[in-house]
Amino acid sequence: MRHPRKALRATAVGAASAALLAGTALGSAPAAQAAPDRPAAVGHAAASVRFTDLPGSGGITLKGNVFTPGDAGGRRYPLIVLPTSWAMPQLEYLAQAKQLAESGYVVVSYTARGFWLSGGKIETAGPQDIADASSVIDWALAHAPADPAKVGMGGVSYGAGISLMTAAFDKRVKAVTALSGWADLIESIYGEHTQHKQAAELLGGLGRLTGRPGDELQRVLKEFLGNDLSKEKDMLAWGARRSPAAYTDRLNAQGTAVMLGNAWGDSLFTPDQYAKFYERLTGPKRLEFRPGDHATAEATGLLGLPNDTWTHAHRWFDHYLKGDANGIDREAPVQISSRTGGGYEPYANWPDVERNRRTVAMDGAKTIRTGVDSGANGGTVILSNALDQFLKIPPMVSVPLLPRTYAAVWQTGPYGSGQHIRGSVRVNTTMTSDKETGTAIAYLYDVGPLGVGKLISHAPYTFRDQVPGRGFGVDLSLYSTAYDVPAGHRLALVVDSVDPLYISHNPAGAQLSFTAPALSVPVRD
Secondary structure, eight states: OOOHHHHHHHHHHHHHHHHHHHHHHHHHHHHHHHSOOOOOOOSOOOOEEEEEEEEOGGGOEEEEEEEEOTTOTTOOEEEEEEEOOTTOOGGGGHHHHHHHHHTTOEEEEEOOTTBTTSSSOBOSSOHHHHHHHHHHHHHHHHHSOEEEEEEEEEEETHHHHHHHHHHHHOTTEEEEEEESOOSOHHHHHHGGGOOOHHHHHHHHHHHHHHBOBOHHHHHHHHHHHTTOGGGHHHHHHHHHHTOGGGGHHHHHHHTOEEEEEEETTOSSSOHHHHHHHHHHOOSSEEEEEESSSTTTTTHHHHTTSOOHHHHHHHHHHIIIIIOOOOSTTTSOSEEEEOTTSOOEEEESSHHHHTOSEEEEEOOOOEEEEOSSOOSOOOOOTTHHHHHHHHHOOOOEEEGGGSOTTTOEEEEOOOOSSOEEEEEOOEEEEEEEESSSOEEEEEEEEEEOTTSEEEEEEEEEEEEOSOOTTOOEEEEEEOOOEEEEEOTTOEEEEEEESOOTTSOOOOOTTOEEEEOOOEEEEEBOO
């Protein structure tokens, strides 16, 4: 009889594979158009691969694989270590590891502790995960033709976070490519004191399905989703210990070369926390934002198809580990791509992206009742922004049909020319509640002539301990994006109190009132 847990894991492998294949079918054409051709590897025979057990910290075994250039001989090559994404097995990076090995790298990838057949329990990029990665580096230097002076790490999602955390504590790591990762775990899933419900449920569910969550992770998730705010201080401390942003000084002191890549619509790790982290780094650095959701920008590359994200990651390693004069260090370090089409736009830094701002004043105060989903929402985790990436179908709503009892709506007039929004739109208003605690979610829409609004951006806002009936100022930054509003369209700001992505904190029967808001809109001329 087949073991039920193994059956569940087999099902999960099938689901993950199907998701990757679906992303490829939808996204291979756009990815291929965006990616410059990568030169074929020269001077290296076909790479060899072996699957092997790797030593982790505390005596556990990590399941991994090692790719070596075919002409290794007596030479030593730069080493790249790739920890897997959350819930993914060691097969995740096979295509990229092969390409890297054939261009002259030793590449070791492994299943992170607690997942699949690797030992231990899921520690969420904690100290044991960092020790695991260092142990893998030790093993590679002892058992593969790897150069100890040229060590890099990289990965997608969980692998990105572990790579950044390890680089902060292991000076041997000279270069990192962190794709669809996090720098600030708390801002990612608890920004503006609002629990990102669907994101936490997805991570927790996948962890239980494909691995063995540690006791601390189970406790934190239970308190987080159970709305146990008495444990908030402990949760914040737990997240801070697992946030690379907390160790920026270490990365800067070591001069680690860090490349960050993320999608505008990442529903697990919002782009703004990466931008803030990027600005604090002082060593070699690069920041890329493009359309998509969590890990969808990298998906085609994981199957070996043309993919600009992975092409740039290879170039980053080539320059900072091999010393190749490929020009990536001379390019503008901030590269962004609009959700509505077009190539990359170069900037010298993140503030330059948002430098040109226009104030848009809205008319009229509004009052809404809470507790009912108005129909305006941020979509479904992963799915909605993937549809936006591949098919240009973002979450949409009929603005004229939104129930004004539960949704406050303001609109501009039609614009005579296109508006190229770049960065975070800020919403400033005075809010008044008849309760001490509550949640509001703000949405910005691109509204066409028929009144259909396409979601540009949004963000939740939770307040506590306010005096009922007394107004308080709100300055809310919507999630950064790059979106082009066509001429003849208008902007609509919608505020309601319920979104399936988040946990709302509105007591029954509560009302929220807003003064006429002002928008600060970053635009590119």
